[in-house]
Structures are given as structure tokens and as C-alpha cells.
Amino acid sequence: MTAVIEANGLRKSYRNTRALTDVSLNVERGRILGLIGPNGAGKTTLLRALTGLLRVDGNLSVLGRDPWRERARLMRDVAFIADTATLPGWARIRQVLEYLDKLHPNFARARAEELLGATGISTRRKIKTLSKGMTVQVHLAIVMAIDARLLVLDEPTLGLDLLFRKTFYTNLLNDYFDEERTIIVSTHQVEEVEHILTDLVFLQDSRVVLDQSMDEVAARYATVSVKPDRLDEARGLKPLSEQQMLGHHVFLFDNVPAERLRELGEVTRPRIADLFVAKMQEGRA
């Protein structure tokens, strides 16, 4: 009923390579979904299918519409940052604002100007004179002035320095996100989105290998720093991964009762990066 994205059995291939194999996805309103995967796993293909830029096989509905057939109508309610550098270099910022003001029914120019004012970037400047970080700030300001129900971000912070990356997600969370909106973000820099996600999807070789809410992830997976005398016992419980760090043996377990794990050593919530690495290796095996 409140599904923002309903995808069933999506398939797409380019020549000889498969970009999506039987991908299914359900995203509800008010969620922030992280789409994590190595390069070439199909993240960009999936996001472009959601925004109607690409035709895929299977059933796909975004906000109740078919993105391929109704792209222009759908994009009134969907905002998309495809990349760090897709704003037109020849344009002045105020020209982009003017264009959106006239053509986008859900764009609030005053809001965009206010957000841009906070960045200190003059709207008279041409996009091509801006640094990469500034361009992303401008794009984010524009997108945040769009009253969209779904925001799609494809590697929005790629190639930016740490400062910009931090403020990017902070601004998004503080000044934009609410329970009426939904965000789907792809990245391979897991650490920087980890704390904002409500849902997690891993893609590997065109397939979904994990699709869970962060609560489920926390309930199901656990990292244990195993005491030296319990190593064999720990290995017997089929850990997803075992790492040696500064003399500690750190195990990642899937679906092992917490009380059992506590006997082995100190139990902590797993980091997504570790879970990701373990899942990818599992998939390769």
C-alpha cells in the first residue's frame, strides 16, 4: 500500500554481460535504502531503471507508475543525482534555477536560493568554474528544493574529499528527509552511509545477495572478538569470516544465538563493511 518501489524479476543484459538477474525489491515509504555492491554489480543499471532512463525486463513500479513509459510524469515526484558531474558545464547556476522554476512543478526556487546562499556559491557562476565539491553542493541544493517523494542517489559523493562527503549526508538527513520521503542511495563507501540507513541491499554479479532492514541485520549478524582458547569452538559454528586484527581473532557469525556467542568472547554489532566483504567472499566461493 505504501510501497514506493515494487520490483519483481528485473533482468537486463548488455551484449554478453548481465547487469541484472532476477532482481526483486520492495521499498516502503520513509525508508533509506543503501544499495551496496562492487563496481559492475548492477547498481547503476538498477537505479537508471527506477528513474526510467533504461528499459529492463520484469515488473517494475515506482510510485505506482512504470518508469520507462511514464518517465516525464514520474520525475515530478522523483529526484535523481546520477553522478557527481552531471550538471551542464555551460550553464550558470541561476539559469538552471530558472529552467527548473518554469518546468518542474515541485521545485521551490526560493528554497534552492536559500540553500545555495548557505554554501556561499554565487548563482551567477558557471557550473564549469566550480570545483567538483561545489558542483555536488549545488546539485544537492537543487535536489533538496524539489518536493520529491523518492530521492535516488547514485554514488553522489564519489571523488569528493572527506569534508564534503560528511556534510552531504548530514544536510540530507537534517534538512530533507522525513517519514514521507524515501531515499535510495548506492555507494561503495559503506562507512559513510552506515549510520543513516534503515535498509540494506547487497548486489553482486547482477544479483541481490542480501536484502534486509538494518534491524534484521543487527539481530542476525554479530561480530565476536573470540578469546584465544575458544578459537576452534568458534570455527565449529561456521562463521562467515575470520579476521586477525592486532592479535585478536574477530569472527562474523550469521544466525548464531547471542548467548552462545557471548561465551566465546566480546560480541559487537557488525560493521556493514565487514558484512559486505564476508558476503562477497561467500558469493565468490
Next chain:
Amino acid sequence: MSAALTLVRRELWEHRGIFVVVSAITFSLVVLATLILGIAIGGGFTNVRPTGHADVAQVASLGLGIGGFFYFIYAISLIFYLSNALYQDRQDRSVLFWRSLPVSDTATVLAKVGAAALLGPFIVWIATVAAHLIVLFGLASMASARGAAGFSVFSSPVALFGAWGVLAYALVVQALWWLPYFGYLLFVSAASRRVAVLWAILPPVIIGLLELIINHTTYFFSFVTAHLIRSPVFPQGGPGVQFNSAYSHVSVTPVAGGFSWVSHFLAMPSMWIGVGIGAAFLALSILARRYSATS
């Protein structure tokens, strides 16, 4: 309406060089060249009539000649505009931004052809009127300096407004007449993966050569070039200079002759066949735009 205007304005912002700068340079050249020529041949209107009225035909054909020259230069720059219009943004990836907005591919393609067919000619028309007035004023001053009633050229509104009217009409009909070329260039621009300008030229050359080699005929070339050259703005196939004779053989005055000359294009079957071909290419451009994948 304001949405459509904004879409076309966007083209003006992006391609100022083609729509404004080229016309501005042509404008300076026309004004300078005519005035220098006027001085060189010793002074302005030569055949000011005994009554004091300048020759209507001369005033009008001067304006139409200037307009033809402007449009000739504009038409050359259009090749670059159209073949890059749906290509450049795919190269610099900004297509991902444009297509993330609630603007249909149909609206985008129509805005490009609208800019080429209406916005550009409108600027050409303004520049022509301005250049015409300045040149007339210059030539009239020179004639007056010689003691002739040079400024009488402004006493014939029929010559002035009539010529500008004919030019405006011719520019609109011209856009329809050339729609197949506009559509073809846009299609190439939307479909080609690299060097759109090259792809624009190669296929027609290859088709023409194949016909020549296999069939020993040149119907394709003749059709393409005849339709290109025989045009409302450039009677007799050359820009500007031949306006006088071109219009005067049609009718008594260039103004009346000009209107009927332009109108006879609308009555030609090849006009409407061309419009049909142009529309088909535009439909293909929209489709190609929709399927254009960006890496």
C-alpha cells in the same frame, strides 16, 4: 506556453555563439562592407528618381539581399547546432541531469527544432532589419552629401515594411522547406555514438555514391541538393546578391513578387513530402533519445 519558451530559451543560453554571436559578427560585416562599398563607388543611391523617390525595388531588394546573406551564414552554423543538439549532452553526461527532470523527450526534441526553425530565424530577422536601416541611412547620407534627395528612401514604407514582411514569411517557409534536413541532423545527433558531424555527412554521400556506381544515376544527389538549393530565402540558388532579378522576374515589384515567390513553395508537392520526411526523422530522434544509453 511559458514552459515551451523556457525550453527554447535554454537553447539560447547554451548556444549563444550560434544564435547571437554569429549574427552579431555577420551584422558588423554587412554594415561595414556595404558602407565601405558605398564610399568606394562614390556615394550612396545612384538612381534616385527625378521625383526624388528612391527606387522601391532597390530598397526592398537590398533588405532581402542582406536577409539572405544572414540566413546563409546562419544555415551553415545550424549544421553544427543540430548535429550536436542531442549529442553534446550525452558526451558530457549532463543528459543524466536533463532526463532526471519532468520534461519529456518529445518536448526536448521539439525545443531543439523550434530553436533552429523559429528562434534563430527570428534573430536573423531582427539583425537584418537593423542592418538594413543602418545601411540605408548610410547610403542616404552619402547621396545627400552629393546633393541628391537620399533620405527619400525612407519615404516609401511599402519598400521597407514590405521587404521585412517578405523576409519574415520566407524565413518561416524556409524552415518548413528544410525540415527534412533539420530532422535528419537531429536524428544523427540523437543516435550516433561518436563524431556526430561526421555521421551526418557520411550516409548521404555513401547512398549517393552507391546509386552512382550501381545504377549510374544521381537521382538521390539531385533530389537532396535540389531541395537544399531551391529555397524561399535564396532564390536562384545563391545568397542575397541575385534577389533583385529573382523577384523582379516574378512580378513587377520585389515586394509583391517576393510574397508570391515564397507562396509558390507552399503549393509544391515536394514541400509536403519534405515535411513528412522531416516529421518522420523527428519521431526517430525522439525514439533514439529515449533509448540513448549513457555509460
